[in-house]
Amino acid sequence: MAAVQRLLRAAASGGAATAAARRCMTSLASEHAPPPPAAAAAAGERLSRRPAAERNVQWVFLGSPGVGKGTYASRLSRLLGVPHIATGDLVRDELASTGPLAAQLAEIVNQGKLVSDEIIINLLSKRLKKGEEDQGESGFILDGFPRTVKQAEILDGVTDIDMVVNLKLREDVLIEKCLGRRICGQCGKNFNLACIDVKGENGLPAIYMAPLLPPNNCMSKLITRADDTEEVVKNRLQIYNDMSQPVEDFYRGQGKLLEFDLPGGIPESWPKLLHVLNLEDQEELKLAAA
Numbered sequence: 001m002a003a004v005q006r007l008l009r010a011a012a013s014g015g016a017a018t019a020a021a022r023r024c025m026t027s028l029a030s031e032h033a034p035p036p037p038a039a040a041a042a043a044g045e046r047l048s049r050r051p052a053a054e055r056n057v058q059w060v061f062l063g064s065p066g067v068g069k070g071t072y073a074s075r076l077s078r079l080l081g082v083p084h085i086a087t088g089d090l091v092r093d094e095l096a097s098t099g100p101l102a103a104q105l106a107e108i109v110n111q112g113k114l115v116s117d118e119i120i121i122n123l124l125s126k127r128l129k130k131g132e133e134d135q136g137e138s139g140f141i142l143d144g145f146p147r148t149v150k151q152a153e154i155l156d157g158v159t160d161i162d163m164v165v166n167l168k169l170r171e172d173v174l175i176e177k178c179l180g181r182r183i184c185g186q187c188g189k190n191f192n193l194a195c196i197d198v199k200g201e202n203g204l205p206a207i208y209m210a211p212l213l214p215p216n217n218c219m220s221k222l223i224t225r226a227d228d229t230e231e232v233v234k235n236r237l238q239i240y241n242d243m244s245q246p247v248e249d250f251y252r253g254q255g256k257l258l259e260f261d262l263p264g265g266i267p268e269s270w271p272k273l274l275h276v277l278n279l280e281d282q283e284e285l286k287l288a289a290a
């Protein structure tokens with residue numbers, strides 16, 4: 001983990017970096033740059049490529065906006081005792097701060113565009129470092145990163161991802177779910193006011209998802225994300241299809257991609273997800289210990 005944040009930080013700053021990490025950074029700058037060179041892999045090998053059995057889980061969650069990556073990644077992180085790190089949350093924390101990046105980020109995020117690889121890697125590496133130093137964290141479930149093939153290549157250059165879960169849902173449902181999303185301005189919890197009840201048609205299955213309603217004390221404090229308007233959501237979906245679907249192919253090619261079509265809301269999807277991840281026993285143990 002230390003190696004992950006060291007190299008990611010080095011890749012972002014280009015400062016007191018290893019030569020390998022500096023080369024990763026150079027590859028960020030050019031559209032047609034080659035993948036991180038062998039030296040980067042070698043440095044990662046020396047510093048961080050511990051066998052999976054000797055370290056905690058290192059998973060990635062992929063999926064379009066609104067699919068529920070945050071919901072399932074955070075449930076799994078609690079079950080497995082590893083941090084859930086959502087780059088969208090890191091961006092929103094930065095937006096809420098008075099830091100120098102806030103104004104620049106607001107313009108990009110509110111149009112539904114992607115933040116630059118350098119900024120996002122910088123935010124991620126700071127988060128990894130803080131988690132490791134303050135909480136002794138090890139392992140991670142990444143949500144919202146990598147979102148471009150370049151980000152995936154950089155991550156690949158510094159550490160071994162064990163598995164990539166690709167959550168999938170039909171596009172009309174994704175839009176409804178994004179528009180129904182709300183956050184409690186006080187406790188920060190996520191809710192969804194949308195009641196999804198669509199018939200099966202054109203080969204697509206019927207799908208029902210009950211709303212995830214807030215308790216009474218959150219009801220009056222609900223906030224809608226500025227990028228959850230219909231226009232911006234459609235733009236984000238388009239950007240996901242253009243920029244992030246190639247990331248699915250990247251991991252599919254490595255044999256790490258687990259495709260998961262959400263069958264419905266949390267009550268139907270969670271047990272099925274645990275089943276395909278072979279984690280049913282883990283949940284039983286945890287419930288028994290509670």
Ligand SMILES: Nc1ncnc2c1ncn2[C@@H]1O[C@H](COP(=O)(O)OP(=O)(O)O)[C@@H](O)[C@H]1O
Binds near residue numbers: 120151
């Ligand atoms: N890995 C990333 N690369 C670039 N931009 C990112 C990344 N992660 C988050 N962002 C920025 O933060 C915004 C919100 O991210 P997120 O909460 O993950 O949204 P979504 O609901 O679309 O999955 C994105 O639209 C983008 O501007």
